[in-house]
Amino acid sequence: MTEIRTPRLLLRRWQDDDLAPMADINADPRVMRWIDDGSVRDLDRTAQAMELWEEEWDEEGFGLFAVELLASGELAGVTGLSVPWYLPEVLPAVAISWQFGTPFWGQGYASEAAHATLEFALQDRGLDRVVSIIRAGDDASESVIRKLGMALERETVHPVHGYPLRVHAIDLTEFQA
Template sequence: MMRRTGRLVLRRWREEDLEALVAIHGDPEVMRFIGDGSVRTGEQTADALAFMEREWDERGFGMFAVELCETGELAGWTGLTIPGFLPELLPAVEIGWRLGRRFWGRGIATEAAGEALRFGFTEAGLERIVSVCHVDNHASARVMTKLGMRQERETVVPANGRPVRVMAITRGEFDAVHGG
């Protein structure tokens, strides 16, 4: 499974991606709005990578590794998952992204997530996709808005009590914004 945009390759994971992903997950600035805000260990990141690959095999969708076409560097990930951490949304499919800090501010998250949404609506056959971010994560909220998502609600994650914003987009809304 691979998709391309102007600057990016969205692809399945490779063993050699683990080192770069460990660095991303070990950066406190990257992780401050994720879960309880703590960094991930190498073992936790390896477990997360294995989970992301299992989702592809079990569901036919998952998280893409995001690679820069120009350099082949792993910038991070984007893709689709089930937001089990927020049971009130279920059943639902969530789009998310996480990039290494040096890739921020370049439109990469929007470009990658836009392609992942396209995949979700065309190839995975989804009718609605949500996205969830901490209420203070203004950068992710801007990406969601650029993607054409609309705010549905604010709520709290049961496991850690952190406030989050839930945004959503339907296939019809995506087609209207992105020329389906």
């Protein structure tokens, strides 16, 4: 089982008891504002997403981690790697992403988890390059991206929803562990 420990977090595969807390995160419009079409997700859609995340682990050897606080055992959110099939212009690529519940914002958890995930991608999984695709205007994610050392590669438009996207990238030679 793939797990990563940071000073404050455990990044791990998904468990059945993660469904309810992840569904709570997905039901918050403040969290979902920057994700996909911006709509909240119910318990069933969250369960479907978790199944897809686990399938990607099995098929690709990487995927989205559940992010648990070491101190309390709470599920704080998700971070990890996925293939951004929805944006063919960046393929072949692997994208890093994150999503945290509002009680966990502003405490550096996203940066801590994303840095550990990027290190996992470039050093453990042997990827040469990782991208991050975010919706323009998502300043909190832009801050995480700067901390990761990723550089803006291009601006584009979401092919389905039509909103502006910013694609950042980093390669193995640029990464500072």
